[in-house]
Amino acid sequence: MDHWSRRQFVQGVSVAGLGLLAGCGRLPGQAAPPARVPRIGVLAPTQTTAENIRAGLSALGYVEGRNVTLDVRTAEGNDAAWPDLAAEVVRLPVDVIYTVSTPATEAARGATSSIPIVMQAGGNPVETGLVASLAHPGGNITGVSFLARPLTTKRLELLKEVVPSVARVAVLWGQANRAVELAWSDLQAAAAELGVQVESVRVRDPDSLDSALERVTRTGADALVTLADNPVNARRTRIVEFAAANRLPGIYPLRDYVAEGGLMSYAADSRDVARRAATYIDKILKGMAPADLPIEQPTTFDFVINLKTAQTLGLTIPPHVLLQATEVIQ
Numbered sequence: 410m411d412h413w414s415r416r417q418f419v420q421g422v423s424v425a426g427l428g429l430l431a432g433c434g435r436l437p438g439q440a441a442p443p444a445r446v447p448r449i450g451v452l453a454p455t456q457t458t459a460e461n462i463r464a465g466l467s468a469l470g471y472v473e474g475r476n477v478t479l480d481v482r483t484a485e486g487n488d489a490a491w492p493d494l495a496a497e498v499v500r501l502p503v504d505v506i507y508t509v510s511t512p513a514t515e516a517a518r519g520a521t522s523s524i525p526i527v528m529q530a531g532g533n534p535v536e537t538g539l540v541a542s543l544a545h546p547g548g549n550i551t552g553v554s555f556l557a558r559p560l561t562t563k564r565l566e567l568l569k570e571v572v573p574s575v576a577r578v579a580v581l582w583g584q585a586n587r588a589v590e591l592a593w594s595d596l597q598a599a600a601a602e603l604g605v606q607v608e609s610v611r612v613r614d615p616d617s618l619d620s621a622l623e624r625v626t627r628t629g630a631d632a633l634v635t636l637a638d639n640p641v642n643a644r645r646t647r648i649v650e651f652a653a654a655n656r657l658p659g660i661y662p663l664r665d666y667v668a669e670g671g672l673m674s675y676a677a678d679s680r681d682v683a684r685r686a687a688t689y690i691d692k693i694l695k696g697m698a699p700a701d702l703p704i705e706q707p708t709t710f711d712f713v714i715n716l717k718t719a720q721t722l723g724l725t726i727p728p729h730v731l732l733q734a735t736e737v738i739q
Contacts (some may be wrong), residue, residue, distance in 0.1 A: 423647040441521070443594040444476075447694050450498030450506045450524075451481040452491065454624050456638045457665075459483065461680055462482065465687030479521065484513070485608055486615040486643025488579055488583065491516035499524060505690050508552075510639055511537055511588040518550060525699045527689045528552035529682055532588025534704055543704040549633050554706050557637050561592040564660045564675050567712070568632055569603050570730050571673065571719075572658050577606045579630035579657075581621060581648065583640040584611055592636055607634075618644045622651050633659035635666070635693040658722055665715040667738060677707035711735050 440593065449466075453459040459481045463473065466648065471477040480501055488510075495516040498506060506526045508514040514528040518539065526549055534554055540546035543554075569575060580596060582589050593609065594649040600607040608628040614620045618641075633652050635641050641648070642663055652659045660673040661668075667674045686707055693699060709711045715738045719726055731737070 413679060424462065429644060432436045439458055441637055446476060446478055447505070448478045448480060448501065448503045449481055449690060450503035451503065452494055452498065452506065452517060453481060453483050454483060454513075454642065455483055455508045456481070458509050458679070461683035462687060464680065466690065468684060469687055469691050471687075471691075474648065476639035479723075484565065485637060486640050488512045488586065488639055489604045489614070492519060495520040505693050507686065507690060510586075511539070512586055512639065513552065514539055514552075515588065518548075518662045522549055524549065526550045526712075527554070527686050527693065527699070529555065529686050530588065531555040531557035532580060533540055533558065537587045543676040543706075545700070546704055547700050548700070549699050550701040551704060553686050553689075555637065555677050555682065556706055557588050557592045558595045560662070560676060560710075561596050561636060564634060564662070564673075565596060565599050565603065565605065567673060567675055567730065568660045569605060571726055572632060572725060573604060575658070577608060577630045578632045578634050579608045579610050579625040579628050580610055580634045580636065581610050581625070581638075581641050583635035583638040584613055586638060589636050589638050596634070596636075612638075612640050612644075614640050615643045618647055622648070625651075630657065635656045635659070635661050645671075653718070653721070657722060664736070666716045667718075670715065670718055672715055672718045672724075673713065674713045676711055678709040678711050681709050682707055713738065 473479055480498055482498060484490040491513050499709055501519045506517045506524055509519050509529045511530045511532050514530050517526045528550060534540045535542055540550050542631050597607060608630055610621050610624050612618055645666050646669055649666055649669045653670055658672045661671050662676050664674050689702055712734050714726060714734045715734045
């Protein structure tokens with residue numbers, strides 16, 4: 410091979426090598442491109458509920474801003490906002506959508522049939538039409554159910570045990586939520602068995618709560634129950650104040666009510682549910698399909714009693730009820 414041919418040969422090899430390196434996405438001296446950070450869209454009623462999923466992901470080694478990005482959208486008690494918020498996170502786009510509540514999950518499903526959705530929904534997702542079955546969800550939705558229906562009847566039973574004389578209970582709940590409508594039906598059946606009359610008081614949105622509370626007064630109720638509904642939960646401070654001013658014993662679906670002075674709450678452990686939902690997000694980010702992940706149901710529950718409120722109301726919590734409590738606020 411003559412001198413010119415050798416030079417052509419060397420140049421040819423060099424060009425081929427550069428081509429291979431370029432095909433790998435970088436040239437000599439260039440650093441490897443950073444790994445893509447997965448993006449999770451969060452549809453949560455409030456920023457507080459969004460914190461639970463952050464804690465759950467953190468326990469699995471996810472650090473926000475380093476190996477995961479969370480785009481949080483909150484409805485702040487306005488269920489009508491969910492469709493626009495869901496469309497917004499889909500447009501970002503995101504790799505997974507995490508939803509808290511049945512309306513948020515319904516909105517996410519309406520916005521996408523391809524992005525995986527990990528829900529934390531109150532009602533049975535089969536009954537509300539979100540999935541085909543608990544064992545085989547199908548489609549792009551999986552996650553954890555809150556067992557809203559049995560928990561609702563359990564709350565009424567506990568209220569009756571603590572206040573045996575209760576005869577008429579006002580029930581605060583919102584609208585257009587299939588899961589809560591089913592819970593209301595169960596509550597009516599449980600009330601009939603317990604010899605209690607329940608009075609439905611609907612709350613259209615957080616701004617209409619005061620007029621709803623006026624209707625509670627007109628019912629002549631001697632106790633109060635709130636269903637697990639975003640428009641109601643968003644105004645829990647006002648509800649607790651109303652119950653105290655009217656000396657109404659109440660039982661609620663969130664610990665926050667009791668921390669603010671409500672009498673009792675009974676619910677699935679929301680932090681545990683979020684931790685379990687985080688494992689679903691982790692599995693999906695690692696390649697599993699939501700259709701192959703069975704819907705889970707909670708196994709741990711929080712029963713919180715505010716003893717100071719009980720004393721103010723002149724109530725003595727029966728020992729067998731007190732023993733069931735997971736937390737007692739003095």
